[in-house]
Amino acid sequence: MMTIQEKQAEIVADFAIYDDWMEKYEYIIELGKDLPLIDPAKKTSDRLIEGCQSQVWLDAAIVGDKIRFTADSDAIITKGIIGLLIRVFDNETPENIAKSDVHFIQEIGLQEHLSPTRSNGLASMVKKIKLLALSALS
Amino acid sequence: MGNLEKRKFSVREIRQDFPALRQQVYGKNLIYFDNGATSQKPQFVLDAINQYYSKDNANIHRGVHHLSQKATTEFEAARTTIQHYLNAAKKEEIIFTKGTTDGINLVASSFGELLSAGDEIIISAMEHHSNIVPWQLLCERKKTLLKVIPINQKGELDMLAYEALLSPKTKLVAVTHISNTLGTINPIDEIIQKAHHFGAKVLIDGAQSIQHTRIDVQELNCDFFVFSGHKVFGPTGIGVLYGKEALLNEMPPYQGGGDMIAKVTFEKTTYNELPFKFEAGTPHIAGGICLGKALAYFHQFDLKEIEKYERDLAEYAQDLLSTFEEVTIIGTAKEKTSVVSFHVNGIHPFDIGTLLDKQGIAVRTGHHCTQPLMDFYKIPGTIRASFAFYNTKEEIDTFIAAVDKSIMMLK
Numbered sequence: 001m002m003t004i005q006e007k008q009a010e011i012v013a014d015f016a017i018y019d020d021w022m023e024k025y026e027y028i029i030e031l032g033k034d035l036p037l038i039d040p041a042k043k044t045s046d047r048l049i050e051g052c053q054s055q056v057w058l059d060a061a062i063v064g065d066k067i068r069f070t071a072d073s074d075a076i077i078t079k080g081i082i083g084l085l086i087r088v089f090d091n092e093t094p095e096n097i098a099k100s101d102v103h104f105i106q107e108i109g110l111q112e113h114l115s116p117t118r119s120n121g122l123a124s125m126v127k128k129i130k131l132l133a134l135s136a137l138s
Numbered sequence: 139m140g141n142l143e144k145r146k147f148s149v150r151e152i153r154q155d156f157p158a159l160r161q162q163v164y165g166k167n168l169i170y171f172d173n174g175a176t177s178q179k180p181q182f183v184l185d186a187i188n189q190y191y192s193k194d195n196a197n198i199h200r201g202v203h204h205l206s207q208k209a210t211t212e213f214e215a216a217r218t219t220i221q222h223y224l225n226a227a228k229k230e231e232i233i234f235t236k237g238t239t240d241g242i243n244l245v246a247s248s249f250g251e252l253l254s255a256g257d258e259i260i261i262s263a264m265e266h267h268s269n270i271v272p273w274q275l276l277c278e279r280k281k282t283l284l285k286v287i288p289i290n291q292k293g294e295l296d297m298l299a300y301e302a303l304l305s306p307k308t309k310l311v312a313v314t315h316i317s318n319t320l321g322t323i324n325p326i327d328e329i330i331q332k333a334h335h336f337g338a339k340v341l342i343d344g345a346q347s348i349q350h351t352r353i354d355v356q357e358l359n360c361d362f363f364v365f366s367g368h369k370v371f372g373p374t375g376i377g378v379l380y381g382k383e384a385l386l387n388e389m390p391p392y393q394g395g396g397d398m399i400a401k402v403t404f405e406k407t408t409y410n411e412l413p414f415k416f417e418a419g420t421p422h423i424a425g426g427i428c429l430g431k432a433l434a435y436f437h438q439f440d441l442k443e444i445e446k447y448e449r450d451l452a453e454y455a456q457d458l459l460s461t462f463e464e465v466t467i468i469g470t471a472k473e474k475t476s477v478v479s480f481h482v483n484g485i486h487p488f489d490i491g492t493l494l495d496k497q498g499i500a501v502r503t504g505h506h507c508t509q510p511l512m513d514f515y516k517i518p519g520t521i522r523a524s525f526a527f528y529n530t531k532e533e534i535d536t537f538i539a540a541v542d543k544s545i546m547m548l549k
Contacts, residue, residue: 054486054518
């Protein structure tokens with residue numbers, strides 16, 4: 001099983017084959033379309049991370065010693081990036097999530113989506129994933 | 139008006155004046171269609187900013203030294219330029235603010251002090267949050283009531299409903315001249331006239347009109363007119379509140395501090411005269427001077443010609459966008475400025491905006507600080523292309539091709 005570090009390295013390698021921005025986004029859009037649908041019953045306000053532009057729903061469940069994440073967004077590009085975050089954090093232990101450092105977003109040049117001014121809920125999503133891991137630890 | 143000679147309108151020549159337009163983003167030539175958010179700055183204004191900070195920088199109104207007097211003269215000359223630009227009766231009626239939002243807050247706070255419980259304020263359903271929230275705060279403070287003029291599906295004010303809202307209880311009508319989201323040009327002449335019939339004052343939010351159309355505050359007979367410098371090719375952080383002199387005199391000061399006082403003792407302070415009564419503290423001196431320069435620059439051109447050019451651009455864009463089956467134009471008022479807001483059915487505006495950005499095109503997506511309006515149209519937001527006189531039909535062609543490509547990718 002891959003570590004969080006290895007998963008991030010794999011994503012960076014996946015993106016390295018695209019040298020054009022539109023190709024990168026085409027890939028992100030595909031990831032967004034492939035993201036498993038969240039159970040509509042779980043799209044509740046307590047799972048909603050409201051952004052100024054797009055919204056994110058995040059659900060976390062503890063299964064054994066791991067956290068399972070499912071998430072959704074009303075914007076497909078946001079959903080694609082969610083897909084990447086889930087690929088990194090899903091099915092990991094709270095310890096691993098809490099001590100991890102998210103660097104792949106910067107490395108593939110998508111940092112604008114995580115800047116607080118972008119207000120698409122993604123920056124808050126990463127924060128919430130970490131907080132969920134920390135609260136599972138305590 | 140700043141002694142600039144009249145110039146014939148030529149988009150090719152104008153583009154040379156704006157260095158920001160000559161750059162690439164993501165390897166593509168920048169196409170700047172976010173003029174409703176802010177305008178780019180001509181070299182003439184950039185030079186004035188540089189000149190001020192490199193040669194003329196000093197605090198104003200108090201210093202006896204050469205530089206201070208020079209800066210004061212320039213700052214006050216800018217006030218006169220703005221007075222002439224708006225055709226205000228007196229330069230004392232021109233108050234420097236931080237921008238439109240600041241101007242509205244000043245009026246809400248200070249004119250608001252003259253209101254009592256049960257008095258009514260009328261706004262419209264297409265207002266920017268900055269022309270909603272200050273009035274809500276006032277209503278909480280003074281127990282005044284907020285009434286909202288509804289709009290129709292096209293995005294035009296329901297003028298019959300407006301008339302029905304007016305009564306002797308109405309103390310202020312605060313409406314936007316041009317909607318930032320829809321581009322609708324509101325019939326402000328009629329709005330002002332009808333409000334005055336009931337003795338109500340009128341504030342016009344000119345944030346979206348100052349850069350597109352001629353403003354004559356005396357002809358309009360509005361009581362307040364507010365705008366931001368950065369939307370009319372000037373710096374950010376500076377704006378103007380025009381108010382009728384008698385009304386401004388009646389209003390208490392907004393903020394306390396230096397410059398706004400006549401005499402201060404611990405027992406009693408007397409206030410300075412207009413306009414300084416409303417300008418506490420060191421103002422944005424460079425901003426004020428350079429806003430004067432921006433208006434002088436803009437005044438070189440025949441505004442009627444520019445208005446027509448910009449409307450042609452918007453019509454051209456709107457006609458091409460309408461050929462897309464999935465596109466709905468939001469805001470189809472008969473009287474419209476150079477703003478085209480649209481929604482692509484089944485696709486989130488954020489996705490289109492992100493892909494347009496990567497193709498070098500700057501548009502605005504989202505609710506444009508008009509959430510109640512988005513609720514009315516039942517959409518999360520729109521994609522807004524807002525044009526200025528330096529934009530071209532060739533840029534619109536590239537934009538349309540980019541929209542097409544984005545829709546194909548997202549479908």
